[in-house]
Amino acid sequence: MLKKDLGLLLLILVVGAIVAFINPRFLSPINLSNTMNLIGLYGLFSIGVGFVIITGGIELSVGSMFALLGVIFIDLLSTYNVNWVLAFLLIVLAGLALGSLHGFLVTRMNLQPFIVTLCGLLIYRGIARFYTEDATAGFAFGTSFPALEWLVAGRTFGIPHSFIAFIIIAVIMGVVLHRSIFGRYLFAVGKNEEAARYSGIRTNRIIASAYIICGGLAGLAAIFLAMYTRSISPASHGNFYELYAIAAAVLGGCSLRGGEGSVLGIVLGTILLRSISR
Amino acid sequence: MADPFLELSDISKTYPGVMALDGVSLSIAHGEVVGLVGENGAGKSTLMKILGGVVMPDKGSIRITGAPFTALTVAEASRAGIAFVHQELNLFDNLDVAANVYIGREPVKGGPLKLIDSKIMHIETKKLLRLLGADFTPATSVAALSLAQQQLVEIAKALSLDARLVIMDEPTSSLTVSETSRLLKVIADLKARGVSVIFISHRLHEVERCADRVIVLRDGRKVGELRQGQISHDAMIRLMIGRSLKSLYLAPAAPPRNEALELDDVSTSTFPEHAVSLKLRQGEILGLAGLVGSGRTELARALFGIDRKLGGEVRLNGKPIAIGSPREAIERGIFLVPEDRKRSGLLLDVSIAENISLPDLDHYTQAFLMQPAPEAENAERQRKQLNIRTRSVHSAAGTLSGGNQQKVVLAKWLSMQPKVIIFDEPTRGVDVGAKQEIYELMRALSDRGVAILMISSDMEEVIGVSDRMAVMHEGRISGFLERDRFSEDNVLKLAVGQSLQ
Numbered sequence: 001m002l003k004k005d006l007g008l009l010l011l012i013l014v015v016g017a018i019v020a021f022i023n024p025r026f027l028s029p030i031n032l033s034n035t036m037n038l039i040g041l042y043g044l045f046s047i048g049v050g051f052v053i054i055t056g057g058i059e060l061s062v063g064s065m066f067a068l069l070g071v072i073f074i075d076l077l078s079t080y081n082v083n084w085v086l087a088f089l090l091i092v093l094a095g096l097a098l099g100s101l102h103g104f105l106v107t108r109m110n111l112q113p114f115i116v117t118l119c120g121l122l123i124y125r126g127i128a129r130f131y132t133e134d135a136t137a138g139f140a141f142g143t144s145f146p147a148l149e150w151l152v153a154g155r156t157f158g159i160p161h162s163f164i165a166f167i168i169i170a171v172i173m174g175v176v177l178h179r180s181i182f183g184r185y186l187f188a189v190g191k192n193e194e195a196a197r198y199s200g201i202r203t204n205r206i207i208a209s210a211y212i213i214c215g216g217l218a219g220l221a222a223i224f225l226a227m228y229t230r231s232i233s234p235a236s237h238g239n240f241y242e243l244y245a246i247a248a249a250v251l252g253g254c255s256l257r258g259g260e261g262s263v264l265g266i267v268l269g270t271i272l273l274r275s276i277s278r
Numbered sequence: 279m280a281d282p283f284l285e286l287s288d289i290s291k292t293y294p295g296v297m298a299l300d301g302v303s304l305s306i307a308h309g310e311v312v313g314l315v316g317e318n319g320a321g322k323s324t325l326m327k328i329l330g331g332v333v334m335p336d337k338g339s340i341r342i343t344g345a346p347f348t349a350l351t352v353a354e355a356s357r358a359g360i361a362f363v364h365q366e367l368n369l370f371d372n373l374d375v376a377a378n379v380y381i382g383r384e385p386v387k388g389g390p391l392k393l394i395d396s397k398i399m400h401i402e403t404k405k406l407l408r409l410l411g412a413d414f415t416p417a418t419s420v421a422a423l424s425l426a427q428q429q430l431v432e433i434a435k436a437l438s439l440d441a442r443l444v445i446m447d448e449p450t451s452s453l454t455v456s457e458t459s460r461l462l463k464v465i466a467d468l469k470a471r472g473v474s475v476i477f478i479s480h481r482l483h484e485v486e487r488c489a490d491r492v493i494v495l496r497d498g499r500k501v502g503e504l505r506q507g508q509i510s511h512d513a514m515i516r517l518m519i520g521r522s523l524k525s526l527y528l529a530p531a532a533p534p535r536n537e538a539l540e541l542d543d544v545s546t547s548t549f550p551e552h553a554v555s556l557k558l559r560q561g562e563i564l565g566l567a568g569l570v571g572s573g574r575t576e577l578a579r580a581l582f583g584i585d586r587k588l589g590g591e592v593r594l595n596g597k598p599i600a601i602g603s604p605r606e607a608i609e610r611g612i613f614l615v616p617e618d619r620k621r622s623g624l625l626l627d628v629s630i631a632e633n634i635s636l637p638d639l640d641h642y643t644q645a646f647l648m649q650p651a652p653e654a655e656n657a658e659r660q661r662k663q664l665n666i667r668t669r670s671v672h673s674a675a676g677t678l679s680g681g682n683q684q685k686v687v688l689a690k691w692l693s694m695q696p697k698v699i700i701f702d703e704p705t706r707g708v709d710v711g712a713k714q715e716i717y718e719l720m721r722a723l724s725d726r727g728v729a730i731l732m733i734s735s736d737m738e739e740v741i742g743v744s745d746r747m748a749v750m751h752e753g754r755i756s757g758f759l760e761r762d763r764f765s766e767d768n769v770l771k772l773a774v775g776q777s778l779q
Contacts, residue, residue: 179647181639188636191625197584198622199637199690200608259627 004253008268015275033158035274040162041228042244043270045221047173048214049242050249050266054177055210056190056258057106057113061098061120062218062245066238068128069094069222071137074232077148078139084148092219098124099215103208121242128234138231152227162224166267169217174263186210190258248273281344282307283442283474284329284360289338291324291498298324299335300498306443309472311465313489315482315514317737317770321498322478326445330362331355359442363432363449369420376403376416379435406434410464426457433464443474450484462488480569482511482774494518515770527742528721534559534745537596538729539581539612539698544590546576549753553590556748556755558698563720563730565744567737569773573753574733575617578700582614583607594697608637611697615687615704617733619680623687626676630668631657633675634689641693660689665715681705681712688719699723700731705739717743737766751775 020026045062052059069091076087098120105116154161177183185206188196197203226232252269254261282305291299299321306312316322327333328340331350340347342358350358369378376399377384385402387395403416412430420428429449436444446465450458465475465488479485485492492504494517502517504510538560543553554577558564566574580587583601591598594610601607607614616622624633635642635653642653657671664685668678675686684704691699701720705713720743724730734740740747747759749772757772768778 175647181643181646181648184632184636184639184648188625188628191628192621194622195625196636197604198582198614198616200603200605201636202603202605 005262005264005268008252008265008272012268012272012275015272019275029158033155033160036163037160037228039271039274040160040164040166041221041224042241042248042274043166043267044162044169044224045214045218045241046245046248046270047170047263047266048217049245050252050254050261050263051173051177051186051210052113052214053246053249053254053256054186054190054258054261055207056193057207057210058117058246058256059102059211059214060114060117060242060246061102061124062214062221063238063241063243064121064124064128065095065098065215065218066222066225066241067232067234068124068131069219070226070229070232070237071128071132071234073223073226074137074139075131077145084145088148088223091223092216095219095222096212096216099212099218100208102215103211106211107204107208117242125234128237132234134235136231136233149227152224162228165220165224169220170263170267173213177263182206182209187259190260192259244273281341283310283343285341286325287339287341289325289328289335289340291328291333291335297498299328301338302495302498302500303338304493304500304503306474306476308442308474309469311469311475311477311488311490313485313492313509314476314478314495315480315485315492315518316495317518320495320518322495323447324498325495326362326447326476326478329355329360329445356439359440361436361439361441361444363429363436363444363446369428369431371419371421373420374416375407375414375418375420375423375431375434376400378420378431379403379406379416379438381435402438403434406437409437410434410467411460424457426460429457429461430464433468437473441473443476444468445476445478447478448480449477450479450481458484480774482514485509485514486511511776515767518766518770528718530561530563530721530745531725532561534562535727536560538594539731540593540596541581542591542593544577544580544592545588546573546580546585546753547588548576549573550588552753554750554753554755555590556758558729558731560727560729561724562745563724563732563743565740565747566731566733566750567735567740567747567769567773568750570735572750572773574750575702576753577750578614578616578702578731578733581607581700582612584614608694611695613691613694613696613699615684615691615699615701617702617706619683619687620676624675624683627674629672630661630666630675630678630686631671633686634660634671634693637690638694656693657689660693664689664692664719679712680707681716684708684712684716685719688716692723696723696728698729698731700733702733703735704732705734705736713739737769741766741769749773 025031049059049062073087073091076082076090077084102116102120105111106113152161177186185201188201189203189206193203225238229237248269249261249266250256251272252261252265254265285305287303289299289302302325314322324333328335331352331354334349340350347354370381376396380399385395385398386392400416407416410430410433412427414423414427420431433444449461462484465477468475477485477488486509489509490506492509492514493500494502494514496518504513536559537557539558541554541556543555545553568574579585581592583603583606592601593599599610620626631654634657642649654671661668661671666682666685668682675683678686704716708716720730732744741764745761747764748755749757749769751773752775756775757778759768771778
């Protein structure tokens with residue numbers, strides 16, 4: 001496990017060195033700070049998708065969730081003048097609810113994760129476009145939410161808060177995955193669901209929890225993304241982000257057959273992916 | 279006399295540690311129906327695998343219509359006209375009958391386009407079905423057919439290959455009585471057309487009805503051959519058994535105590551019309567014998583909460599309990615050592631220590647965090663107690679031998695507080711030395727007051743290890759035996775559904 005992560009780290013350094021050599025501006029403070037911001041944004045939901053992948057499932061709908069939850073978030077703030085703290089919580093809750101729905105459909109209705117979340121991918125974006133009548137949702141001119149903006153889009157010592165949030169979440173999730181009972185169960189279910197069941201693990205609960213965690217992190221990421229772009233055209237916002245998440249998780253050592261992966265790997269996978277695309 | 283269709287002489291096959299076949303010779307004439315009987319593990323399936331070209335014999339020769347082979351390949355076997363109707367049907371239930379019959383060798387038209395010529399396929403299949411007296415058309419979807427009808431599709435497939443020898447492995451195990459008689463009639467028709475049949479079955483009265491000759495295998499050797507007129511139920515049983523058993527029995531330290539687990543009319547979905555009642559006492563090993571498919575594993579799964587039981591009551595120490603999931607069974611101290619340890623017993627690429635702690639992780643945590651040290655300590659303790667032979671408890675469970683893997687499964691449960699342990703085929707795929715160790719462990723557990731239910735298809739084991747025995751037949755208990763009435767004869771009679779006089 002450690003070896004794989006070290007290799008990835010080395011690859012990141014090599015890629016970084018090459019890019020810096022070709023284009024020295026890559027290392028400029030502004031660019032580094034921007035890259036960190038993007039790593040934070042993408043990393044938040046990649047961890048959630050990684051959890052689902054570790055159970056042997058797949059989550060394809062996060063990009064569409066960003067469109068749907070994003071327009072709702074902006075609408076709550078600018079049209080309904082909801083307190084931003086409340087709106088923040090509501091959106092995270094909505095993400096958890098969508099995750100629970102996926103978990104329910106996968107474990108109780110025995111539907112294929114691929115089908116369930118592919119339907120999510122199509123439906124959520126459809127709802128978002130219907131909700132806004134396919135118009136771009138944005139904040140009215142001149143409105144601002146200083147506290148919220150500072151919290152999710154601000155910087156401290158040049159480090160974007162999205163990156164800080166990502167690191168905090170990564171540490172928490174790393175402990176959950178690698179040190180808690182739940183994490184053990186997650187790997188056991190991904191490796192051999194039947195043997196896990198014979199060992200008394202409530203496999204359905206564990207699998208559903210992975211989708212719920214993924215949904216919650218997607219809700220959180222939706223807010224960060226919405227405040228980053230500040231306007232959302234539901235037809236294109238977050239397009240293909242699910243694939244970036246899956247790519248980061250797989251690059252980071254998660255096996256699509258389940259049972260393998262680490263949070264550190266997902267973090268490194270995200271960093272590599274973002275530094276390549278810069 | 280004409281050459282027989284098939285002649286096997288002196289076929290031997292050794293697997294590591296097991297002599298699966300030892301100098302078996304047999305011949306089958308054209309249009310002859312041969313019954314092949316023997317206990318589980320007598321070598322029937324190895325013999326059939328050799329005929330199918332799946333397994334190479336170590337020694338001996340095979341002659342098909344006079345042409346000699348030392349070993350068959352799959353292609354040679356099917357070219358020679360040997361076809362199989364397997365116990366588990368290999369049909370695609372999303373396709374229609376004709377497509378299943380011609381799967382993999384569909385007639386084509388349209389030259390390079392290679393379109394499937396379904397017209398010819400359907401016409402040819404229809405001919406075969408009429409021959410077999412089938413009451414469905416080639417266009418019927420296989421999903422809509424009963425098991426017996428599906429069996430006919432398999433036979434039609436065999437005939438379409440122009441089979442000269444059809445090998446049927448337990449073809450009647452899932453058929454009803456009337457379906458079975460129809461199958462026996464089909465066998466008679468095949469015989470009339472000069473096709474030879476090898477009929478493998480545990481259901482001896484069916485063998486009695488259809489076979490011209492019966493060959494009995496035991497421990498990889500041909501122990502007898504019955505010709506027409508000699509074939510009888512008792513004669514077959516007599517040949518199938520009749521070996522002196524090594525004494526495996528370890529007497530309990532104390533007589534059994536109170537009832538630990540009581541089953542009252544418990545039924546499972548496999549045999550909804552039959553129910554099981556039995557009492558399992560603390561400090562005894564109750565053997566549960568019976569043929570494969572008699573509903574024993576299903577009973578174990580229901581007791582452990584993997585499947586829901588259909589009806590009846592389970593009592594633990596006198597109190598009725600409901601078990602909805604393995605978690606609930608484990609919390610009550612009812613543990614299962616499953617039949618298929620690679621699939622259900624272990625996480626093969628996870629370390630031994632983590633496998634052992636898996637059902638009881640709460641014990642190895644502090645403030646919700648896993649503590650690797652006590653986990654490894656416990657694994658180390660189990661390794662010493664159970665004599666698990668491994669370099670380290672951190673190696674993957676899959677690297678161990680069968681017997682040591684089984685000890686890891688046991689270690690999982692011994693680290694907790696067992697009240698009842700159900701062993702499903704405890705020594706399948708376990709070498710002789712480790713077998714004895716596992717029996718000793720079982721006895722030590724029962725002496726500590728644990729109630730043990732041991733499902734076993736191994737006659738030597740079930741007779742040698744149990745204190746008392748229940749024999750199952752088609753989802754119900756056909757009889758209980760105390761040690762003084764233990765004999766292979768009695769077990770087999772009960773297992774095939776006869777009563778003891």
